[in-house]
Amino acid sequence: MDHFDSDGVDIAYLDTGGGDDGKLPVLLIHGFASNVATNWVNTGWVTFLTKAGYRVIAFDNRGHGESQKLYELVDYGAPLMAEDARRLLDHVGVARAHVIGYSMGARIAAFLALSHPDRVGRVVFGGLGINMVRGMAGTGPIARALEAPSIDEVTNPAARTFRAFAEQTKSDLKALAACIRSSRAPISAEMAGEIAAPVLVAVGDVDVIGGSAEDLAKLIPGARAYVIPGKDHNRAVGDRSFKAEALAFLASDEA
Template sequence: MHKFNSGGVEIAYQMAGEGPPILLIHGFASNARVNWWDTSWVRTLTEAGRRVISFDHRGHGASEKLYDSALYPAAEMAEDARRLLDHLGIAQADVMGYSMGARVSAFLAIAHPDRVRRAVFAGLASRMITGVGGAEAIALALEAPSRNDVSDIAAKAFRIFAEQTKSDLKALAACIRSSRERITVAELATIRVPVLVVAGEKDEVAGDVETLVKAIPGARGVTLPNRNHMNAVGDRGYKDAVLAFLG
């Protein structure tokens, strides 16, 4: 992996392929490798003739770990993405985010519309507007001495996933307390780039696709049958929809 300085925070990133650039932004407690490489997204996009850039959010993967929740607003994480494009000399790129990465992608499209050619918001739909909830329960689960000390089933699932990705639990706890900012309908209405919204039919974290589609001018939506938050990310239908949209 390569690293660069993003406003004083060391961010790790990877690149693959040649062609028009696409920036991939992963979800909470994951990392670029788990979210995009292990699910064959990078291979799919490079085979489609794209230059793929992926990075680890602050507090995640190989990027710098921060333990102050004030350093994790989604809007600032979007600036990490923008600074990476600056660092690589990329004036404009397609952008795809999953879950927390979708929220970060939306903030990027709102703040820097000139840098985003097209955007895919996946794994987060109506709850981008209404909020996901449960952040403090997840933070406490991450800070618990062990997973066996966590009684909240949903929060425990995040703890287990974070351990599987070998994440810094303390850094993730700080992140979750700050990164789940809601985006208003008025803010979403300012997005003028083409947007595709994708979520699993059974994804309770994401919420429904249609609500977010209606909030963004000209957006399209795809609901993946029988998919939830964890298994939608590598779905073939998701990949086909994105390739058609980008094409």
């Protein structure tokens, strides 16, 4: 991982693959409590995309992975984290890129597409459907689960899942608690309708965290929905059919 300064915050990133002529680079934005390695490398996404001829750029969100850990609520929020993505594109000299975001990363990708439409080609919202607009419930229990002295003290099943995943990824629990407690700027149905980039919404058919892919796609002009068969929120990330659908969607610009 290389590092760069994003307005005073140290951000770790990966930049790999030569990229074929005519193909925009692909920017990958991971989900909450994850990182580049867990979300994109270990699931095969980076290899899959580079073999398909794409330059791949991915970064650890602030408070995650190898990036700087911050502990104040004002240090987080999807609009602010979208600016980290934009600054990374500036840093690596990329004027425009396709974007694939998963879960929290999809929300960040949406704000990037809204704030900087000229920097975004096609966008894939993975693992986040209509709940992008409805918002995420239960952030308080998740934050308390992250702050608990031990996972053994966490009784809420959903919150315990987040705590277990955060421990698995060796995350800074205090930084993640601040991230999830931070002001979560809403994306309204009207804002979703203003996304100008072509969009693919891909969510597992039993993903209760992300919500319906079809319902979100209906709000975004021209958006397509793909329901990942037999997958919940965590298992959908590396699904082969998801990769194939995303690749076909990105390649449709180059046909």
